């Protein structure tokens with residue numbers, strides 16, 4: 001069990017309080033090793049060193065538009081991340097923020113570096129080009145005393161890590177094929193996730209998807225009957241497996257189906273790792289997620305497992321940038 005020097009749980013903040021941020025708050029509530037003390041959305045932040053109440057914070061966010069309106073613990077701010085980070089003590093943050101534009105997460109990382117804050121950051125970034133931007137500042141993260149774990153959601157994240165483990169049976173990896181099925185009842189609960197998925201559709205990119213109004217997104221989903229089907233996506237699982245020395249990035253493919261009108265998964269999420277054993281046999285390991293597990297469970301669970309692993313590194317003064325394919329997540333009790 002990881003408990004800090006004064007025998008206190010790890011103080012965790014969640015940046016971004018949409019679909020994933022709210023699920024993250026609920027996941028942390030029963031934990032003993034972590035305490036949820038901080039959150040920020042685009043209009044404000046909330047902090048309480050003894051822990052925030054997820055139901056109250058979620059209700060405030062829904063009823064009043066921002067967690068900054070929370071009566072006792074809220075602060076309205078146009079620079080919510082900056083103000084929270086410099087004014088309050090947090091050991092590690094889960095960045096449940098949209099990466100819109102595609103440079104946003106790297107900009108947030110730069111903000112942390114400039115603020116002088118030291119601790120652990122974990123993201124659930126998706127695009128290869130977004131991880132490449134973080135690679136460019138890895139020396140700065142290290143010098144700043146920040147332990148940053150990137151790509152720690154479901155894909156990239158849980159499935160990439162599973163591929164890294166499965167690869168150990170082989171002498172050579174031929175392909176890693178990730179296929180995801182996501183079912184959500186209503187696209188508006190995960191607006192950024194859906195916009196970022198639309199950005200992978202032909203005729204769209206990150207900027208066009210970002211610029212779409214909610215009505216335009218709804219109209220597009222009306223045309224597709226709520227389904228977004230994607231293949232050969234730009235997904236950072238490829239660069240993460242390449243950096244981990246497992247295979248070249250062109251052997252990794254990612255695609256899937258998102259149903260925005262039904263919480264039931266349209267297909268079972270899985271990763272298939274094909275390779276050649278030392279005896280010359282070609283085989284495929286397949287790791288399939290349980291259909292009952294939601295996107296939120298498969299993203300936020302691993303994110304906190306990696307945050308706990310990051311805290312262990314940070315306490316050993318190991319700082320810099322790591323990916324979900326090179327560090328084992330630790331289970332948070």
Ligand code: NAD
Pocket residue numbers: 015016017018019020021040041042043080081096097098099124125126151152153154155156157189190191192193194196295299
């Ligand atoms: P969302 O749209 O539901 O919520 C985004 C939140 O971020 C909102 O609370 C918003 O107020 C806040 N925000 C936006 N700009 C901000 C700013 N400048 N400062 C502070 N807060 C700001 O988002 P979501 O659907 O929960 O998705 C979050 C991210 O998670 C997306 O980037 C998505 O791609 C990623 N994701 C990753 C995986 C994975 O498996 N790796 C899976 C699903 C989603």
